Amino acid sequence: MSAPKPQLRAVGPDEVPEPTKILTLSEAIESGDYLQILLAQRREIATSLPDEKGPAKAALHRQLSIISKEIEGLQRGEEEDSEGGANVEDGEFDAEAI
Template sequence: MTLDEAIASGSYLEILRAQRREVVAALPGEKGPALAALHRQLSLLSKEIAALELKDAEDTGGGADVDDEEFDAAAI
């Protein structure tokens, strides 16, 4: 997915992933301070992506899929 497509989709995670792909693609052509800046940006993007993916995993698959039952105070 391109950055334009990611922006159109409205998914923040997809936007970050597209930005990361663009930074990685730009790395070979850079030197000096620009290369250092791209490495820093890559690190920041990767950390934010990992945090969002972990949150998504916890929200969707982190717990058991069980139905709630009536509360029974006598069971305590």
């Protein structure tokens, strides 16, 4: 299960945002946050890519592409979730209305 999302709030004129801590792969795994795990995997692949050759390099490029698409999808989903929506209670069901 991932960590709860922080609530949005207005920032004061004298406030400076805290830098986001970049987690190692083992820290990300320990946190249980799937997005952080993917980000750490992508960093490790990108770091090891220059040392690879041939089929191994091609495989890492493919894996990098797959992970990047998944990260983009998760981040897009977070943005859509943070935009919110109407918080409306369900009405009573009326079978005769159908």
